[in-house]
Amino acid sequence: MELKDKFISSFLAVDDFIDSHGPIYDIRNAAIKSFEEKGFPTKKSEAWKYTSLKSLLKNELSIFPKQENAVELKDVRKYFLHDIDTYKVVFVDGKYSSFLSQTTHDGVDICLLSAALSKDKYLPIIENYFNKVAPNDGMSSLNTAFAREGAYLYIPKHKEVEKPVEIINFYTGGETDLMLQPRNLIVVEENAHVQIIERHQSLSSNAVLTNSVTEIFVGARAHVDYYKIQNDQKEASLIDNTYIKQERGSIASVHTFSFGGKLTRNNLNFYQHGEHASSVMNGITLIEDTQHVDHNTLVHHIAPNCTSHQDYKGVFDDRAVGVFNGKIFVEKEAQKLDAFQQNNNILISDKATINSKPQLEIFADDVKCSHGCTIGQLDQDALFYMRARGIAEKEAKALLMYAFANNVLESVRIPELKKRINKLIALKMNVQIGFDL
Amino acid sequence: MLAIKNLHAGVEEKDILKGINLEVNPGEIHAIMGPNGAGKSTFASIIAGKEDFEVSQGQILLEGEDLADLAPEERAHKGVFLSFQYPVEIPGVTVTNFIKTAINETRKAQGLEDMPAGEMLKKIKEVAELLDIDRKFLSRSLNEGFSGGEKKRNEIFQMAMLDPKLAILDETDSGLDIDALKIVANGVNKLRNKDNAVIVITHYQRLLDYIVPDFVHVLMDGKIVKSGTKELALELESKGYDWIKEELN
Numbered sequence: 001m002e003l004k005d006k007f008i009s010s011f012l013a014v015d016d017f018i019d020s021h022g023p024i025y026d027i028r029n030a031a032i033k034s035f036e037e038k039g040f041p042t043k044k045s046e047a048w049k050y051t052s053l054k055s056l057l058k059n060e061l062s063i064f065p066k067q068e069n070a071v072e073l074k075d076v077r078k079y080f081l082h083d084i085d086t087y088k089v090v091f092v093d094g095k096y097s098s099f100l101s102q103t104t105h106d107g108v109d110i111c112l113l114s115a116a117l118s119k120d121k122y123l124p125i126i127e128n129y130f131n132k133v134a135p136n137d138g139m140s141s142l143n144t145a146f147a148r149e150g151a152y153l154y155i156p157k158h159k160e161v162e163k164p165v166e167i168i169n170f171y172t173g174g175e176t177d178l179m180l181q182p183r184n185l186i187v188v189e190e191n192a193h194v195q196i197i198e199r200h201q202s203l204s205s206n207a208v209l210t211n212s213v214t215e216i217f218v219g220a221r222a223h224v225d226y227y228k229i230q231n232d233q234k235e236a237s238l239i240d241n242t243y244i245k246q247e248r249g250s251i252a253s254v255h256t257f258s259f260g261g262k263l264t265r266n267n268l269n270f271y272q273h274g275e276h277a278s279s280v281m282n283g284i285t286l287i288e289d290t291q292h293v294d295h296n297t298l299v300h301h302i303a304p305n306c307t308s309h310q311d312y313k314g315v316f317d318d319r320a321v322g323v324f325n326g327k328i329f330v331e332k333e334a335q336k337l338d339a340f341q342q343n344n345n346i347l348i349s350d351k352a353t354i355n356s357k358p359q360l361e362i363f364a365d366d367v368k369c370s371h372g373c374t375i376g377q378l379d380q381d382a383l384f385y386m387r388a389r390g391i392a393e394k395e396a397k398a399l400l401m402y403a404f405a406n407n408v409l410e411s412v413r414i415p416e417l418k419k420r421i422n423k424l425i426a427l428k429m430n431v432q433i434g435f436d437l
Numbered sequence: 438m439l440a441i442k443n444l445h446a447g448v449e450e451k452d453i454l455k456g457i458n459l460e461v462n463p464g465e466i467h468a469i470m471g472p473n474g475a476g477k478s479t480f481a482s483i484i485a486g487k488e489d490f491e492v493s494q495g496q497i498l499l500e501g502e503d504l505a506d507l508a509p510e511e512r513a514h515k516g517v518f519l520s521f522q523y524p525v526e527i528p529g530v531t532v533t534n535f536i537k538t539a540i541n542e543t544r545k546a547q548g549l550e551d552m553p554a555g556e557m558l559k560k561i562k563e564v565a566e567l568l569d570i571d572r573k574f575l576s577r578s579l580n581e582g583f584s585g586g587e588k589k590r591n592e593i594f595q596m597a598m599l600d601p602k603l604a605i606l607d608e609t610d611s612g613l614d615i616d617a618l619k620i621v622a623n624g625v626n627k628l629r630n631k632d633n634a635v636i637v638i639t640h641y642q643r644l645l646d647y648i649v650p651d652f653v654h655v656l657m658d659g660k661i662v663k664s665g666t667k668e669l670a671l672e673l674e675s676k677g678y679d680w681i682k683e684e685l686n
Contacts, residue, residue: 381525386539387509391538391542392542399527402529406528
């Protein structure tokens with residue numbers, strides 16, 4: 001049986017988690033039909049031209065974890081921002097871990113989706129927001145149909161969440177070839193503010209495929225700062241689908257740090273529904289071997305007087321493959337827009353590849369849209385300059401890469417996180433840089 | 438200190454240096470002058486270890502040790518410093534962080550601990566004062582948006598911080614106005630002592646009014662064709678290089 005059919009029949013057979021009276025019963029049923037129609041994306045589709053899921057979509061993939069696995073805090077502590085206090089919503093093999101989590105209902109709800117789906121008091125939020133911005137493409141539909149668990153954040157108006165929220169999905173590798181479908185719902189009301197860090201972390205070398213969907217609703221003048229740390233094990237792959245709907249005067253920023261993993265596909269989508277909304281997408285990709293990272297961004301400008309800013313830096317070694325596909329879609333009504341997109345790449349090896357493709361579709365006539373893309377090598381003159389001052393080649397290369405990625409690093413607003421990412425980059429390049437940039 | 442013996446070097450089939458001999462002793466200042474395209478900058482880069490050039494014959498000895506197999510950073514660790522004609526811009530790395538890294542990498546290679554932060558700051562402050570450098574300048578990205586003069590002053594700042602045995606100043610005077618030239622020259626003179634040496638590469642005699650050389654060499658077509666004292670520089674200034682060519686023929 002093909003994997004697609006396996007999913008469809010599993011949906012019919014495993015009815016236990018679908019509460020037929022639940023608020024999303026109909027949504028799930030519609031989603032599986034949509035998945036049946038669309039299936040998995042293939043390279044035939046323009047949006048997936050440079051990224052093939054073929055090798056990942058093995059028939060052996062299991063849809064539900066067969067057993068429960070526990071992890072010890074000491075083994076996973078390093079994956080948290082342990083030097084500061086944070087809220088934590090943690091999952092192990094797709095199941096909520098109350099032991100590792102630190103949730104709250106004190107003025108804001110930072111908890112789990114399954115709880116929100118099962119309690120009446122959350123019903124209005126679920127009905128208003130669940131699956132309201134995610135489209136019905138194959139991967140998102142698959143997640144909608146099968147997702148059981150994820151983070152649920154509800155930040156009512158004028159609330160500022162005083163510490164960052166970490167959403168972490170651990171995968172133990174207790175069974176191989178698991179496909180996980182985490183689902184996050186984040187509702188940030190008018191003038192509220194939250195910072196979120198998301199991480200998918202495999203704890204073994206067994207293969208895992210995560211198909212994650214996150215919906216974020218940013219109310220008027222609200223501010224959401226979202227950081228994705230993708231530094232997973234060699235056999236871990238991730239398809240991240242993030243959909244952000246923005247109201248008037250809101251600010252949403254997403255930073256994506258892609259250092260690890262086998263194949264990572266980021267579908268990052270912003271929809272600006274209110275005037276003066278601002279969307280920021282920044283990314284640093286630093287990969288080697290045969291790693292593959294694909295950034296597929298969309299900003300849909302619907303209202304006037306908005307801005308969007310994209311800055312993606314990539315460094316590719318060995319046979320690594322990078323893709324940047326940035327689409328800016330400007331509706332007729334979205335006048336006085338200021339959209340900026342930049343994608344800079346360094347290819348360290350002759351065998352590394354980057355496919356960079358800006359796509360601008362503009363139907364308004366009074367907008368400012370600019371985009372730029374560079375692909376180059378490390379500056380040999382700069383390397384010689386640094387080496388002639390006593391800085392060894394490896395460190396000089398690292399310093400140049402830090403310098404290259406510095407804009408993006410500088411825009412991280414959580415100092416401990418910035419330090420952590422600096423450290424991850426240093427580790428990745430096997431250097432010790434004696435200062436924080 | 439530095440002994441260069443029959444040095445031939447070039448790029449692929451093209452010879453640029455065609456048999457250079459030069460002996461530099463501690464405490465000496467040597468000036469190398471010559472027309473455009475004579476190979477002056479190539480000579481400087483080769484001593485510093487630039488890998489774009491291939492040394493086909495001869496030796497570069499620093500305190501008796503052959504530098505042939507040493508990487509640029511290893512030469513720097515042994516006390517070779519090259520002040521670049523065109524210093525490279527490195528956005529995102531401040532002058533201070535860069536020099537700290539350079540000093541501590543050198544100390545690491547010499548088996549020393551990092552320089553204590555207090556000591557580093559004190560030294561930076563002293564050198565900045567010596568070269569009349571504004572403290573704000575030190576927190577800017579290395580050479581980014583610097584004027585020609587600022588870039589050159591920054592080179593001498595780094596030289597003073599690294600305190601090399603052998604400093605090669607490649608066209609340090611180009612792009613400097615007379616005030617900046619005096620400051621830079623004054624800095625170089627203050628750093629001189631009986632144990633270090635300086636090679637000044639220049640087109641013009643102007644710099645040599647302020648950094649007075651013990652010896653002046655004329656480099657033409659990849660060879661040192663004439664050597665003399667500081668008076669030779671004055672002669673070159675007034676008569677140009679043609680008379681040397683004629684003399685050679």
